[in-house]
Amino acid sequence: MKHFSRLCLLLLFSALYLQSCDKIDSVLNPNWLIGTWEIDQQRTVDAFSRNNQKDIPAGGLVGELAASAVRKSFEAMVAAKENVRFEFTETEMSDGGIKKTYEIVNRPDANQIKIVDSNDIVKVYHREGESIWYHFNGNENIQVYLKRVSP
Numbered sequence: 001m002k003h004f005s006r007l008c009l010l011l012l013f014s015a016l017y018l019q020s021c022d023k024i025d026s027v028l029n030p031n032w033l034i035g036t037w038e039i040d041q042q043r044t045v046d047a048f049s050r051n052n053q054k055d056i057p058a059g060g061l062v063g064e065l066a067a068s069a070v071r072k073s074f075e076a077m078v079a080a081k082e083n084v085r086f087e088f089t090e091t092e093m094s095d096g097g098i099k100k101t102y103e104i105v106n107r108p109d110a111n112q113i114k115i116v117d118s119n120d121i122v123k124v125y126h127r128e129g130e131s132i133w134y135h136f137n138g139n140e141n142i143q144v145y146l147k148r149v150s151p
Helices: 002-026 041-051 060-079
Strands: 033-038 085-088 093-097 098-109 112-118 122-128 129-136 143-150
Touching: 002 093, 041 129, 041 143
Parallel strands: none
Antiparallel strands: 033 085, 033 143, 085 093, 093 098, 098 112, 112 122, 122 129, 129 143
């Protein structure tokens, strides 16, 4: 009877442990996306300029004019998104007022979260200091930086 009681206690503790694994994972790997974010215009434009230097013709006045025109065009596009808010809850995201559900697919490391939304669009968010960023429409040369507005 004594062994039966120990076995029951072991099974009970095992069941409680397995039930708490999800809670432990959420504590050890918090979803730092949760909160309200907005585009960090300066960092986004700077990253664009830095990442796209190789695509602009080098040298002379033509190269400088082309670089300036491309940057100004991108700055105008980013400025148009000035008041757009990105909101994340545990299961929903809102991108400029368009709500959809999302699921965390994996966390390659402590500073990356890969999600898939209800439209089957996959994005990887990267944490960099107090900011986060993602590749715009999957384009490796365009990083959109977001800064936190509220937790």
